[in-house]
Amino acid sequence: MxxxxxxxxxxxxxxxxxxxxxxxxxxxxxxxxxxIAKNYEPLLLLPIGFxxxxxxxxxxxxxxxxxxxxxxxxxxxxxxxxxxPLIFLGLGALTDFGPMLARPVLIxxxxxxxxxxxxxxxxxxxIGFDLKEAATVGIIGGADGPTTIxxxxxxxxxxxxxxxxxxxxxxxxxxxxxxxIMKLLTTREERVIRMKKLRKVSTLEKILFxxxxxxxxxxxxxxxxxxxxxxxxGNLFREAKVVERLNRAAQNELLNIVTIFLxxxxxxxMNAETFLQPKVIFIFFLGLLAFMxxxxxxxxxxxxxxxxxxxxxxxxxxxxxxxxxPMAARVVHKVGAEADKKNYLLMYAMGPNxxxxxGTVIAAGVFLTILK
Amino acid sequence: xxxxxxxxxxxxxxxxLGMACLYISIKIVSAILAWRGAEEEGK
Numbered sequence: 001m002x003x004x005x006x007x008x009x010x011x012x013x014x015x016x017x018x019x020x021x022x023x024x025x026x027x028x029x030x031x032x033x034x035x036i037a038k039n040y041e042p043l044l045l046l047p048i049g050f051x052x053x054x055x056x057x058x059x060x061x062x063x064x065x066x067x068x069x070x071x072x073x074x075x076x077x078x079x080x081x082x083x084x085p086l087i088f089l090g091l092g093a094l095t096d097f098g099p100m101l102a103r104p105v106l107i108x109x110x111x112x113x114x115x116x117x118x119x120x121x122x123x124x125x126x127i128g129f130d131l132k133e134a135a136t137v138g139i140i141g142g143a144d145g146p147t148t149i150x151x152x153x154x155x156x157x158x159x160x161x162x163x164x165x166x167x168x169x170x171x172x173x174x175x176x177x178x179x180x181i182m183k184l185l186t187t188r189e190e191r192v193i194r195m196k197k198l199r200k201v202s203t204l205e206k207i208l209f210x211x212x213x214x215x216x217x218x219x220x221x222x223x224x225x226x227x228x229x230x231x232x233x234g235n236l237f238r239e240a241k242v243v244e245r246l247n248r249a250a251q252n253e254l255l256n257i258v259t260i261f262l263x264x265x266x267x268x269x270m271n272a273e274t275f276l277q278p279k280v281i282f283i284f285f286l287g288l289l290a291f292m293x294x295x296x297x298x299x300x301x302x303x304x305x306x307x308x309x310x311x312x313x314x315x316x317x318x319x320x321x322x323x324x325x326p327m328a329a330r331v332v333h334k335v336g337a338e339a340d341k342k343n344y345l346l347m348y349a350m351g352p353n354x355x356x357x358x359g360t361v362i363a364a365g366v367f368l369t370i371l372k
Numbered sequence: 373x374x375x376x377x378x379x380x381x382x383x384x385x386x387x388x389l390g391m392a393c394l395y396i397s398i399k400i401v402s403a404i405l406a407w408r409g410a411e412e413e414g415k
Contacts (some may be wrong), residue, residue: 040395054398058390081373101398101402104395104396104398104399104402107391108391108392108394108395108396109388109399110391111388111390111391114383114387115384117383118379118380118383118384121376121379121380121383122376122380125373125376126376131375131376131379134376135379187407204405205402205405208401209398209401212397212398212401213397216390216393216397217390217393220386220390220393221386221390232410344381355391358390358391358394359390359391362386362387362390362391363383363386363387365386365390366382366383366386366387367379367383367399369376370379370382370383370388371379
């Protein structure tokens with residue numbers, strides 16, 4: 001009788017729990033806590049946190065290749081490059097390129113912030129990551145979760161979970177990370193610079209933009225095609241105004257569904273054996289460096305542009321070049337308003353902010369072209 | 373290290389080149405639209 005009970009107990013997972021699994025549960029619970037109690041990127045951190053716990057349950061085999069449920073989500077959704085481009089479809093449908101088209105020169109601030117990606121890449125390589133791993137760590141500085149996941153899957157799948165968690169965690173911390181750097185690199189006189197009123201952008205320009213930019217960017221960096229193509233078709237749905245059902249579906253139902261299927265398997269890639277390594281600490285440290293460097297290079301580029309432009313740009317706008325949309329733009333507005341309450345920078349900051357998304361996609365495409 | 377330097381330079385160069393191409397495209401499109409608008413106004 002006792003032997004039979006013992007045999008039944010041996011088939012349960014309780015008997016196989018290891019200490020490192022408990023550590024992963026704590027990490028999973030911590031992310032869920034941050035999502036629920038602190039509202040830190042809850043749409044992603046909550047499913048990622050739960051995915052971590054599920055992947056570290058003994059005998060459940062949810063990530064067992066070809067059999068586990070979460071493995072199927074991971075394999076057919078992420079490894080097959082379906083979910084990140086679908087997220088971009090939704091983001092395209094949500095994005096208004098009007099502020100960027102009204103003042104195209106601000107596009108370059110979206111490129112300036114990508115310098116932080118390459119600085120971090122270089123530092124990561126110098127401290128011992130290989131080229132592909134260093135690229136994956138560097139792209140965290142783009143502050144774009146789907147692009148980070150897209151690149152990690154192709155270059156360093158073993159780092160997917162940690163890089164995704166680092167990217168989304170720091171995106172939630174943009175209001176804390178960015179302001180001190182922005183203030184350090186600018187004077188009060190620079191922070192109160194008022195921008196010239198934005199011109200009105202015609203509907204035709206907004207319709208033409210997704211088509212023209214898809215052609216230009218995909219021809220230049222073909223490796224960026226999956227993300228760029230879906231981003232721009234989503235935006236065309238929005239601006240064409242004749243496929244409102246598709247536009248709404250892309251913005252809401254589709255984006256919500258793929259978000260669920262993105263978060264769970266990303267969290268599930270973080271099993272105790274691969275995650276609890278000293279390298280992961282470096283990934284988080286370098287991720288923070290990437291965010292800081294991207295903010296700094298964006299601001300510094302704006303200051304550099306002011307040396308040559310008669311019409312001055314408020315250098316705070318450079319910080320919006322990281323693509324955490326619209327959080328980075330809001331932070332720019334807030335820091336600007338601290339210096340001058342009547343200086344409304346939000347709309348101007350949206351230009352480099354959405355340009356930053358395109359910049360990060362190009363940066364990922366360049367990494368893939370050279371390293372894959 | 374030479375490989376990393378190449379990736380670094382090609383990366384930054386590629387991003388700025390991409391954005392420059394985008395900037396020029398936007399300028400060309402808006403110039404054409406402005407020209408057509410002015411022409412139609414003239415009629």
